[in-house]
Amino acid sequence: MKEPWVxxxxxxxxxxxxxxxxxxxxxxxxxxxxAFFIYAVTRSDPxxxxxxxxxxxxxSSRRSxxxxxxxxxxxxxxxxxxPAFKMRFWNIGGEGQILAGGIITAAFMRYxxxxxxxxxxxLCMIVSSCLAGLIWAVIPGIFKAHWNTNETLxxxxxxxxxxxxxxxxxxxxxxxxxxxxxxxxxxxTKSGWISTSFLSGLFGxxxxxxxxxxxxxxxxxxxxxLKYTKHGYEIAIVGExxxxxxxxxxxxxxxxxxxxxxxxxxxxFTGFLLVSGSSHTISTSTAGGRGFTAIIVSWLSxxxxxxxxxxxxxxxxxxxxATQIASEFKLNESASEVIEGIILFFIIGSEFxxxxxLVFSHSNKKEEAA
Amino acid sequence: xxxxxxxxxxxxxxxxxxxxxxxxxxTLKKGEILALLGENGSGxxxxxxxxxxxxxxxxxxxxxxxxxxxxxxxxxxxxLGIGMIHQHFKLIEVFTAAENIILGMDGRSMIDMKAVTKxxxxxxxxxxxxxxxNRKVYDMSVSEKQTVEIVxxxxxxxxxxxxxxxxxxxxPQETDHLFSVLRKMKADGxxxxxxxxxxxxxxxxxxxxxxxxxxxYIGTVDTKDATGQSLTEMxxxxxxxxxxxxxxxxxxxxxxxxxxxxxxxxxxxxxxxxVSFTAYSGEILGIAGIAGSGQKQLLEAIAGLQAGTxxxxxxxxETGRKEELMGRDPLSIKRMGVSLxxxxxxxxxxxxxxxxxxxxxxxxxxxxxxxxxxxxQKGPRDLSLxxxxxxxxxxxxxxxxxxxxxxxxxxxxxxxxxxxxxxKLLMTxxxxxxxxxxxxxxxxxxxxxxxxxxxxxxxxxxxxxxLMELCDRILVLCDGKVSGIVDGRTAAKDQIGxxxxxxxxxxx
Numbered sequence: 074m075k076e077p078w079v080x081x082x083x084x085x086x087x088x089x090x091x092x093x094x095x096x097x098x099x100x101x102x103x104x105x106x107x108a109f110f111i112y113a114v115t116r117s118d119p120x121x122x123x124x125x126x127x128x129x130x131x132x133s134s135r136r137s138x139x140x141x142x143x144x145x146x147x148x149x150x151x152x153x154x155x156p157a158f159k160m161r162f163w164n165i166g167g168e169g170q171i172l173a174g175g176i177i178t179a180a181f182m183r184y185x186x187x188x189x190x191x192x193x194x195x196l197c198m199i200v201s202s203c204l205a206g207l208i209w210a211v212i213p214g215i216f217k218a219h220w221n222t223n224e225t226l227x228x229x230x231x232x233x234x235x236x237x238x239x240x241x242x243x244x245x246x247x248x249x250x251x252x253x254x255x256x257x258x259x260x261x262t263k264s265g266w267i268s269t270s271f272l273s274g275l276f277g278x279x280x281x282x283x284x285x286x287x288x289x290x291x292x293x294x295x296x297x298x299l300k301y302t303k304h305g306y307e308i309a310i311v312g313e314x315x316x317x318x319x320x321x322x323x324x325x326x327x328x329x330x331x332x333x334x335x336x337x338x339x340x341x342f343t344g345f346l347l348v349s350g351s352s353h354t355i356s357t358s359t360a361g362g363r364g365f366t367a368i369i370v371s372w373l374s375x376x377x378x379x380x381x382x383x384x385x386x387x388x389x390x391x392x393x394x395a396t397q398i399a400s401e402f403k404l405n406e407s408a409s410e411v412i413e414g415i416i417l418f419f420i421i422g423s424e425f426x427x428x429x430x431l432v433f434s435h436s437n438k439k440e441e442a443a
Numbered sequence: 444x445x446x447x448x449x450x451x452x453x454x455x456x457x458x459x460x461x462x463x464x465x466x467x468x469x470t471l472k473k474g475e476i477l478a479l480l481g482e483n484g485s486g487x488x489x490x491x492x493x494x495x496x497x498x499x500x501x502x503x504x505x506x507x508x509x510x511x512x513x514x515x516x517x518x519x520x521x522x523l524g525i526g527m528i529h530q531h532f533k534l535i536e537v538f539t540a541a542e543n544i545i546l547g548m549d550g551r552s553m554i555d556m557k558a559v560t561k562x563x564x565x566x567x568x569x570x571x572x573x574x575x576x577n578r579k580v581y582d583m584s585v586s587e588k589q590t591v592e593i594v595x596x597x598x599x600x601x602x603x604x605x606x607x608x609x610x611x612x613x614x615p616q617e618t619d620h621l622f623s624v625l626r627k628m629k630a631d632g633x634x635x636x637x638x639x640x641x642x643x644x645x646x647x648x649x650x651x652x653x654x655x656x657x658x659x660y661i662g663t664v665d666t667k668d669a670t671g672q673s674l675t676e677m678x679x680x681x682x683x684x685x686x687x688x689x690x691x692x693x694x695x696x697x698x699x700x701x702x703x704x705x706x707x708x709x710x711x712x713x714x715x716x717x718v719s720f721t722a723y724s725g726e727i728l729g730i731a732g733i734a735g736s737g738q739k740q741l742l743e744a745i746a747g748l749q750a751g752t753x754x755x756x757x758x759x760x761e762t763g764r765k766e767e768l769m770g771r772d773p774l775s776i777k778r779m780g781v782s783l784x785x786x787x788x789x790x791x792x793x794x795x796x797x798x799x800x801x802x803x804x805x806x807x808x809x810x811x812x813x814x815x816x817x818x819x820q821k822g823p824r825d826l827s828l829x830x831x832x833x834x835x836x837x838x839x840x841x842x843x844x845x846x847x848x849x850x851x852x853x854x855x856x857x858x859x860x861x862x863x864x865x866x867k868l869l870m871t872x873x874x875x876x877x878x879x880x881x882x883x884x885x886x887x888x889x890x891x892x893x894x895x896x897x898x899x900x901x902x903x904x905x906x907x908x909x910l911m912e913l914c915d916r917i918l919v920l921c922d923g924k925v926s927g928i929v930d931g932r933t934a935a936k937d938q939i940g941x942x943x944x945x946x947x948x949x950x951x
Contacts, residue, residue, distance in 0.1 A: 080499060083459065084459060301817050302816050302817055302818065303810055303816055303817070303818055304816070306806065306810050306818055309796065309798070310807065313798055313799075314791070314792050314793065316748075316793040317794065317795065317807070319748055319773065320773060320787065320793050320794060320807070321773070321807045321808065321810075322772065322773040322777060322811075323774075
């Protein structure tokens with residue numbers, strides 16, 4: 074019998090510097106692999122391609138702002154799913170909760186955009202979008218709290234319902250008969266648009282500064298909420314062990330419902346930001362998979378809101394850059410998805426090397442000799 | 444033929460920076476019973492897991508029958524005739540004993556169950572096991588499950604058997620039977636290693652004793668030359684008294700009256716059946732019984748964590764005020780002003796949050812204090828520092844996640860917090876399980892301190908010797924019923940052992 078060639082050993086403690094180094098190395102390796110991929114497909118210089126990637130993300134003032142806007146949306150969804158995740162409630166229904174908030178926002182813009190005073194319109198849109206997302210999340214929450222049903226499947230199914238409802242309204246509200254799309258709502262009056270509302274003029278040309286401020290405030294709130302409040306403490310205890318929570322006298326059902334309500338409400342609010350703040354329309358792809366990408370952001374940042382900002386920015390940066398590559402080098406959309414996939418694969422894979430190390434049998438021998 | 448069945452030379456195993464085993468060399472002679480003695484965390488199980496193929500040593504050599512071998516997997520271990528019986532059994536509940544025994548063995552695709560059963564039955568008769576091969580595992584007692592594990596190893600041709608704390612889950616009578624079987628196996632030429640930290644068992648069963656301390660090999664002695672005192676010294680590394688103090692109860696007053704308490708467990712099976720008893724302040728009431736006889740439900744019912752019927756009447760020993768606890772949850776019990784402390788069996792699963800540091804865990808009972816939505820930070824931090832200093836909790840920092848601390852330190856944090864709440868009634872479940880001797884004695888001391896302060900202490904324990912030395916009275920549970928309440932000062936061990944397995948016998 075021979076000694077095993079390589080063994081996996083759990084690391085005891087890892088220094089911060091090493092943690093960062095492992096992750097940076099992962100990103101560098103992923104860029105290298107992408108370079109091979111790009112060269113194999115396009116035969117063009119990977120350096121050019123990367124230049125165009127950066128150009129696509131922050132190459133102009135407009136592109137920078139759109140990167141910031143997308144970062145903020147992704148960050149908001151990540152912040153939304155985090156309290157539920159910290160409680161080990163696997164809310165993968167962010168997508169549906171965003172759409173629920175988005176539909177109701179679109180409805181207000183469409184039906185009340187011209188008749189309501191702007192402040193009232195905004196109040197209605199914000200409150201109702203939060204409520205819509207909340208209801209979408211609380212339905213699986215009630216089933217989980219009372220009958221311990223599996224929330225993963227339940228929230229996932231709720232996504233499909235929301236998508237179907239959106240598809241339904243796409244027909245009801247369609248701009249041109251038979252087009253199946255809503256088109257830009259209130260294109261002339263721009264009522265119900267964050268960028269041209271009573272707040273316009275305060276924040277210059279691109280008007281995503283308001284998104285920026287709201288989401289950053291949300292980030293700070295979430296940091297404090299999870300770390301320093303009694304609610305945050307209850308979330309952590311319920312997530313760690315329901316028995317410990319009962320022992321501490323915590324009403325587990327109440328905490329589950331309260332937390333998923335918060336999670337859903339923020340998702341719904343993000344739906345409002347998307348519809349009123351950037352796209353001014355709604356379609357089944359408005360949420361754009363952010364409900365799922367947010368899960369990755371939340372986990373990679375270990376539930377730390379400030380880390381979420383960094384990771385959201387990185388993902389959006391790569392995504393926007395990859396789209397630019399695709400168009401500049403005449404590749405289709407899938408090429409940018411392949412690049413994003415490769416990068417994510419290495420980042421998530423690097424977590425393994427943060428927690429474990431490989432020991433090769435020859436190094437074992439060396440140790441013995443030493 | 445080599446003299447040794449197993450010889451280990453310079454074995455080391457590291458987990459991160461922690462040396463679980465450091466340069467250990469020991470031998471097992473053919474046809475002997477070797478006791479491997481050491482405190483919890485001294486590396487006994489780690490060492491044995493390297494023989495059974497679960498871990499791979501970082502350094503060192505293993506010789507079986509004088510030949511150097513490399514054991515990479517449990518399969519390799521089987522091939523070498525090494526069979527390990529783990530603390531946690533690895534059986535399929537819905538299979539019969541016979542099916543479990545042949546599980547995972549090579550053979551033809553068709554199984555001749557009759558022939559297998561006949562072979563296994565022959566083994567059972569030869570060594571005098573008590574086992575019905577056609578019984579399903581979920582119908583079996585712990586001791587029968589253990590028997591299945593042992594027979595499984597023998598059927599696979601194991602010549603070397605390793606038993607990891609086999610007696611921890613057995614009654615005194617079952618332990619005696621296991622030992623008689625082990626002696627027959629020894630006479631039959633099997634070589635046996637038994638891991639334990641019960642000294643009297645070591646002296647009873649083994650031929651030689653090897654002692655580990657903090658991952659290092661201390662030495663091996665012939666059992667006939669050893670005494671409990673000498674072994675303890677080798678194990679702990681210092682002289683220490685093994686007597687537990689038991690002050691006379693003073694100012695004994697009624698504190699808790701339980702009447703006809705009946706509870707169902709999570710599967711709807713009766714876990715407690717009309718249990719009645721009283722507990723007094725200034726007294727330690729021990730609760731003995733085989734694991735799973737209803738101890739968990741009894742304490743949880745009193746703490747408000749388990750639904751049931753009957754009456755649990757708490758009387759404040761100072762004011763005489765009476766409160767019914769049945770049907771209340773922990774929060775409402777607390778709000779009634781009943782100060783009750785509970786050290787549950789599953790420390791990290793119920794009493795503590797392993798991901799938090801000490802202050803976060805101190806808050807579990809008190810985080811609601813104050814009206815502000817923000818947590819109060821200073822009180823818990825001060826309490827953490829005090830407990831760290833008073834009880835000698837070893838932690839790099841009070842904010843270090845307690846999951847990474849040793850079992851003894853985790854238990855000190857839990858007991859420290861519960862005592863700090865100045866309870867009138869203190870309930871502990873297996874308070875010293877997994878702790879080293881020094882920490883165990885520190886816990887006994889803390890309980891006695893509470894008793895002297897006039898607290899009613901309920902101590903659920905598994906070590907009968909300790910129960911008989913520490914407690915004033917001992918309530919024995921058998922299958923959810925009270926089979927007797929005996930005086931801790933006069934009761935005999937075999938009397939308690941009988942009560943643990945039979946209900947309705949006279950408890951004189």
